[in-house]
Amino acid sequence: MNVHLSHPTRDIALQGPKRVADIFKELQLIPEAFLVIRGQDLMTEDEIVADEDTIEVRPVISGG
């Protein structure tokens, strides 16, 4: 799968299928600080991302 990340902007490849929660663990990200978006849809932590999918892992934290 293709994973798009921000801050800095980059794309990485991961082997799928994989649960969203496992992607967070693999990337060592705290779920509370991100959303996972496939197409225009949000994904919950129990959902499976297929190997052919592209997802965005979007940070939600701003400087305030």
Added chain:
Amino acid sequence: MRCRKCSNRAVLGLPRHNTAYCGPCLTEFVRTQVQKAIKVQRMFSPEDRILVAVSGGKDSLTLWEILLKLGYRVDALYVGLGIPGYSERSHEKVERFAHDVAEACGSQLIIQTVEEDAGAGTGVKELANLIKRPTCSACGTIKRYQFNRVAYQNNYDVMATGHNLDDEAARLLGNVLNWQEEYLQKQSPTLPASVEGFSKKVKPLYRMTEREIAAYAVVNRIDYLVEECPNAKGAKMLVYKDVLNRLEAESPGTKHRFYWGFLEKQKKSANTSNHSMTDIDQSTLLPCETCSQPTTAGICSFCRMMARAKTATR
């Protein structure tokens, strides 16, 4: 994961509430929380004119959208800070939202730029360098000043900002770690127009986390600027937010309990104190000798900053 309310496919789990929502139920939940915040904290009424401070980010555009959807009389103010690239992109997001969503509701966008204030085509970073202050500090002074000035001069009843639960919990942590008691006293979702020259200030998103607001924005197709301000890199607030999110992961509801607990203590303290915030402001604030906005010093921090910048450019 299924929506706890309607059993459709959920789009967001909310561990702090031990629940999950689909898109429409999340939208309803967020708008209800904002309504509750407005009511509980006595922020404003449907007759009031509200000015929302917008940056192009998720919080401020979401706040603008929610207040419009709830039928409030709301306009918006954007302050351009002259940050190369970033300011152009954030301005574009705000203009697009104004055009695509707000104008149809009769809502107006007001634009102010820091270059106009500095009078020399200067951005906030250059201004901060000139006066040897951290960029975020100079930026905060400019924004607070402009938001208050525009709201007051244009007779808005209240000024609203998109500060959320994460912002308030992180700010509280910073204030407690440094025992800044004078700041603790002023950390409230509603600040009264305590003296002539001050607008009432409110934070209607204080009950929502950043993640819930971002999810609302995605579900409702609010096109916001995802990129972070380049000047925020290394900011203390981001460190405090990261620490709180690590605690939240271990114990959902930590941020909520931390800030709610503080508000409860603040309320009890206000009930037993002989001096309200308005009393204190009225006894300590005087009009700035240059611009007339309230200040504890003879000249307010904004006018001092601008005077120093002008001296430095001579």
